[in-house]
């Protein structure tokens with residue numbers, strides 16, 4: 001009998017029910033909830049007279065809509081405030097653990113899950129948010145769902161799911177100096193395309209993936225959805241276990257030993273087969289910069305903005321033309337000739353402690369370019385405090401960066417942190433869609449080091465030569 | 467949820483690939499806690515000029531010939547990006563009952579079903595043909611027959627499409643997923659009894 005992939009092991013151990021040929025009913029171990037995609041789900045429960053089946057497996061916070069300027073103020077935007085208060089009321093009414101606006105554990109939902117130890121290998125984790133794929137870095141099957149499905153999970157603790165296919169993305173070799181986890185995933189998406197992973201769960205394997213820290217692995221898995229994948233996963237190993245040991249909500253004592261014994265079985269068997277395999281050589285990767293309006297429109301920093309004529313299909317030519325018009329760029333422009341107005345260091349992709357340390361290393365003792373407005377928004381309140389205890393806030397502030405409170409912030413601009421029309425931003429987030437960071441705003445996705453260097457230089461520069 | 471068995475309606479073509487949910491419903495409308503009222507905001511930044519009220523004639527769906535369309539034909543990977551179900555709510559309220567494309571993003575396709583909206587995957591050549599016809603024939607209409615899984619028009623186009631049997635059953639009967647799953651409550655309880663304690667202790 002053929003062996004099993006990591007994904008298949010997790011899938012099979014969560015099957016509650018399966019009709020032959022139909023979708024499966026999967027048990028959900030952890031349901032993360034935030035303010036933007038949950039209000040209608042709780043309202044649905046109320047209307048149908050249902051309750052939350054497992055409040056103990058449901059954890060809520062507020063992140064998308066929160067201001068990042070100061071937690072002592074009340075929220076000025078009435079509609080935002082109502083949404084945040086509604087989350088608080090729903091958590092209280094249905095008995096959920098809730099990390100509110102002023103909680104020391106508040107933060108971006110995909111940052112606090114791992115940080116507090118809720119995210120663990122082998123779990124099925126869902127959230128009404130597409131970047132739930134982040135948690136796959138621990139060997140969990142973690143996926144984004146819509147609001148109706150949020151209501152379904154609240155009421156039943158189960159998710160109806162058609163079994164996805166599996167794809168191995170193998171990154172062999174050693175990552176060159178100055179090339180990061182962000183560049184790996186941008187390189188992968190550039191290679192497979194923004195729909196290359198549709199219907200699949202990607203398992204990332206290979207020496208370059210294994211050599212990443214847990215933070216780096218989260219960055220890679222986070223953007224699986226940008227390649228269209230249902231989820232991304234990385235088999236847990238000693239690094240995973242060391243990261244989780246003694247986290248607040250990780251198993252403790254004899255439970256830890258039991259959990260560890262199970263987690264060690266969560267690897268893909270040597271004779272297991274994936275539905276498809278993609279291979280990438282880490283040594284060939286460079287720092288990447290997106291030039292267009294989806295994350296697959298990306299080139300190395302040494303490259304040029306492409307012209308529509310270089311594209312192979314008429315669809316891609318039209319899409320490239322539209323993207324260049326929106327981005328205010330001409331085909332053939334060297335990436336390093338592009339000047340930026342704003343720099344955003346934040347989001348669930350790249351606002352963990354390691355990211356802030358790496359960026360601080362680049363800006364230390366330097367000054368933000370006079371034409372650039374730069375800000376740092378830590379991923380969680382807890383890690384913001386840790387960064388402050390290391391003095392990172394002082395490094396950034398001395399260089400001219402703003403140092404903000406935790407939240408999603410300018411990743412999607414639901415709070416007041418937005419780009420003005422036409423402003424160009426080097427951003428460590430995950431989406432460069434039209435208007436994502438503000439109507440008419442132009443986003444270029446890069447690593448934290450590349451964003452930091454762009455803030456200093458006022459344009460994109462090759463951080464390897466920094 | 468209203469059952470969906472067979473529907474005939476006017477077709478609108480949006481000939482773009484990778485239309486993401488940030489375009490279908492921009493973030494400023496996600497602050498609302500209601501489930502309805504999103505139709506007027508569908509494709510907001512493409513649909514209107516800067517003032518937010520004047521229709522932009524450059525946006526395909528603003529073409530008068532597409533007024534009242536209930537079927538959308540569009541490019542591959544439709545609905546990619548954010549999981550926001552607001553995108554499905556907005557399209558449904560805009561008037562769409564079925565969307566035809568060479569492929570859909572997974573989360574969007576699930577959200578559509580949850581709202582009684584059918585996503586039909588057809589080969590790129592068929593989608594290109596339907597797009598051409600929608601662009602060139604006045605009041606171009608097609609019939610989407612979910613019971614028999616056929617898409618056809620009055621101009622000689624007919625093809626069958628694949629649909630997941632469970633999705634078909636749910637849409638044909640307008641069934642609510644939570645109600646169906648709760649019929650399995652014994653299996654859920656039995657599963658819970660077998661879960662190790664350390665998975666629940668927090």
Ligand code: SF4
Pocket residue numbers: 063064108109110129131347348349407408411412429430
């Ligand atoms: S940081 Fe951005 S991508 Fe991550 S959860 Fe928040 S809005 Fe979504």
